[in-house]
Amino acid sequence: MQQPVDNSPSPVPGAASRRTFLRGAGLVGAGAAAAGVLGAGAHPALAAETTAAGNGNVDPESPRFTIAVIPDTQYLFDGDRGDPAPLTASLRYIVDQRAAQNIVFAAHLGDVVENAAAAELDAAGKVFDIFDKRKMPYSVLAGNHDINSRTDDQRGPSAYLDVFPPSRFAPLSTFGGATPDGYNTYHLVRAAGQEWLIFALDWRASAGTITWAKQVLAAHPRTPAILTTHEVASADAAGKATLSAYGQSLWNNLINDSDQIFLTLNGHYWPPGRTVLTNAAGHDVHVHVTDYQDRYYGGSAMIRLYHFDLARNTIDVETFSPWILGKVAERRNPLEREEIELTGPVDRFSLAIDFPARFAGFAPVPAPDPRPVKELLVKGTIGYWRFDQSATDGATVPDGYQVNDLSGNGNHLTRVTLAGSDATALRWSAEHHPAQPTRASLRFNGAKKPARGAYLRTVDTAPINDLTLTGGYTIEAFVKLPEDVRASDHAWMSVVSRFGAGRDGGKTGGDPSEPLATLSLSDGMALQWAVFPTNQNDISSNWGHEMRTGEWFHVAVVNDGQHTTLYVDGAPLLRNPSTPAVGLATSGESWFFGAYHYDRLVEQGFYGWLGDVRIVDHALPVARFMNATA
Structure with a gap:
């Protein structure tokens, strides 16, 4: 297994990061969209307007729904540096497009801020008021830059927990519960006529949390699950993902034997990547790495939209910056024009998943009962x-x-x-x-x-x-x-x-x-x-x-x-x-x-x-x- 290079130094609360705002390498990647022109076949979000779409109601029975994913935003909240505008634009885009794209949930993958400082977290928390005011279902989890990274979820009180406690998510219709420490939550989403479970696990889940997660799965035995956490895998330059040492422990202790978990999403490492692993039941688990903080403007608050389509047995994935998208085209600078949408194979792709077959081990779809002759003898x-x-x-x-x-x-x-x-x-x-x-x-x-x-x-x-x-x-x-x-x-x-x-x-x-x-x-x-x-x-x-x-x-x-x-x-x-x-x-x-x-x-x-x-x-x-x- 390739040992990943951690490009994300871990702070101790109160200590200043030694990292510069942007590294010179990798400002513009090969997967960037060309010259700000959206080509034919652009994914749904980029074809949509950025204005409000009705009252934000979603259709829980439609076979098509979307989960929005927000990776590392730490450089936008970095002491007296940074800029909350990109994240503000991303969250507003999500709530404005909630009905149009049937966005049922949004998940932040951790490293909300750079230095785990109270002022940074307070500033980020104010941006998430956009979700709170519109009752947008979402989760946030702690990355290594949001807390003392030398600790697991038994660390006790923190500035992060002051801003993102379970009580912040409890008023939302999707909130399922939290661990006693407050650093781990789970959420139940109604979409495509069924229930979906989304975990938001801490940077380092303790043994007690792993037991808790298994108990949550056992309490919802027919519910497919998505695991979000800050670190599971890293990827090479070609986008091939491999489990990190911590990710391997998560795999061994939770994911491998939990057939309900079919998708894991993490940030922390760049470049982005993905892979498919086979669990103990012989079924696919899709493992995705999503982090764009190394790119222009701290990643420009890039978001991923996972468009589930159960009618087609497909998930269509797109990556773009609503902040850049919302700017007048003629006023975008050269880097913005290159970064508006990422179209490389690890940023924009489709997953073919036979959902009934994949979930058959824990949620078999019962075949309709044979019907008696009299039911078929219509007038x-x-x-x-x-x-x-x-x-x-x-x-x-x-x-x-x-x-x-x-x-x-x-x-x-x-x-x-x-x-x-x-x-x-x-x-x-x-x-x-x-x-x-x-x-x-x-x-x-x-x-x-x-x-x-x-x-x-x-x-x-x-x-x-x-x-x-x-x-x-x-x-x-x-x-x-x-x-x-x-x-x-x-x-x-x-x-x-x-x-x-x-x-x-x-x-x-x-x-x-x-x-x-x-x-x-x-x-x-x-x-x-x-x-x-x-x-x-x-x-x-x-x-x-x-x-x-x-x-x-x-x-x-x-x-x-x-x-x-x-x-x-x-x-x-x-x-x-x-x-x-x-x-x-x-x-x-x-x-x-x-x-x-x-x-x-x-x-x-x-x-x-x-x-x-x-x-x-x-x-x-x-x-x-x-x-x-x-």
Whole structure:
């Protein structure tokens, strides 16, 4: 392990620092933004105005939220030197942008001041009145420059504790509690519909504090946790972080065995950096070093914004100075123009975190319970088919087997096997979409050139064969594509289709040999709903995007009697025609599940998984789709 070089001398209260205000080296780093121009793709904060954004209310249920991080500000409060204006600008920015960017919490990483002097701490404390007056949830912790660095959190009273005692944070809605010594706090944040725990630990946590932290975790056993403290890791010039000696002890005694801790944030060392460590549970712990005091104007009160996006399983991170950002562009000096935003790989980056998977060890997301048939039989249900008739995963579906229509309308399905195919072309499967009403599906192993596979068709007496559905319709299915579906050539295979060529339904426009209706996947696996409507002589097509392989999706085709919209996972897609498309032409023949036909010949069987399928005689709202579990 690399022994870090501590560029941050530790004061004894009352002693003057021997350090100069700014070191000559490193005033402008390679990661600085060029010439003060914000390029395309700037992160959200830099695209936002610095004026107040409403009343500061946040949305605790939104899947997107932000945590603001404030690293070492010590040079801004250094005896008769320094300037509180940059930190003032940063705190004002955070409260002003609280609603616009859903900033749920702000965390200072320690070394608030330079010499642990009462006057310095009082001056810094007055700046934090900005947060107090606006009830902005935040934490502050002691760095080695804020207290006697030769002591741990059992040091007793200090000027730091006079300004930042637990009682300062207690009025905030997020305050959870503190150690008896007052130097360590924890905070509970409601964001993305769940609780998050944030520790603010002292420069040197005592053994009692480690025990306390474990007790806090045990009291909130399903809550993911972020640990903030002044020192955990340092980084090399390339931004690769390694644990410091003290950080290693924190790892050994707290972090490694506490699976809830998925992110640690510390200052103290520069340059900034990051790494990913693996804890005792085999899960990732992201370790980030954030300190910019070596840069222009003591770091210009740079802040980090951690934009959590649980919808994308991503954290987007940006680093910038609100103080410089708030200045008139033409009046920024050359160094300010270079420092307004840092865009190097350790300053602006995105973390891909599968949050449900990462938190599954202590907060597993329960799968929705299977739903009974009656819950799916909405008014107007024409047909509803489930594929949970076998308890044996991988067992073959017998030739001629009948899958009953659970709507009670008699639209039953039977297995048909293409010539040259064997029984394994259609098998029962335990795979399923997480939101699917059942816990089963069918595995189709079809192909083309030559055509092979097996499919299901409605029986000859099925009423659905004759329906034109001129009042509208909703067709839904759960689908999963194999990883090799593109490489093994399954272009234009059908999920659901209606037998009969266009000419069989009296259509002569377009290509009358095309199916009367088909929900297919192109050579690039883009969804297409192509039909001959009753009011057109040609084909009407809805197009979707190319689908990812190896994961389940829900597809819905919804016609309101005039227009058709294609949905994936409840989201409407783009390429839906505006020309009215009324109903579906019919030749009175069967519907197929898992087969594409052209000119009345089945050209290939489906390749992939098919879960529950439902057809309704009118347009359903998204909230009534089969994948809507709430």
